Amino acid sequence: MIKKPVTIKLRDGLDARPIALLVQEASQYSSHVYIEVADKKVNAKSIMGMMSLSMGEGDEFTVVADGEDEEAAVAGVERFLSEQK
Template identity: 60%
Template sequence: MISKKIVIKIPTGLEARPVALLVQVASQYESNVYVECEEKKVNAKSIMGMMSLGLPAGEEINVIVDGSDEEVAMENIEKYLCGNK
């Protein structure tokens, strides 16, 4: 299991379209992917869960990835959240 603090650099924050794209990125991997913000922890493969966080640009989140492809998954999720699709 690995975790990393990441600042969201997508200009619009995580609203509908960016959340859908993040869910697509996370869903490519076998690993479990979670996003923590304050006291909330949600499955990054769940559109409804991610939408419930309402994360603005500049927000710092903790991404937790656990599984066989966790390194690659974390790398690509971080690239997406930092605006380096």
């Protein structure tokens, strides 16, 4: 299992379109991928779960991945959220 803190650098934060793209990114990996914010842990492959989070530019959370491609999963999610768009 890998845990990595990440800061959102998307200018408009996570609204519907970026969340859909993030779910697509997370779904590419066989590992279980979660987003932890405060006391909440959400499956990053669930669009409904991700929509329940309200995160904007500069917000911090932890990406958690567990499985055979966990390193690639964390790197992919971090790369997606770190790109300035």
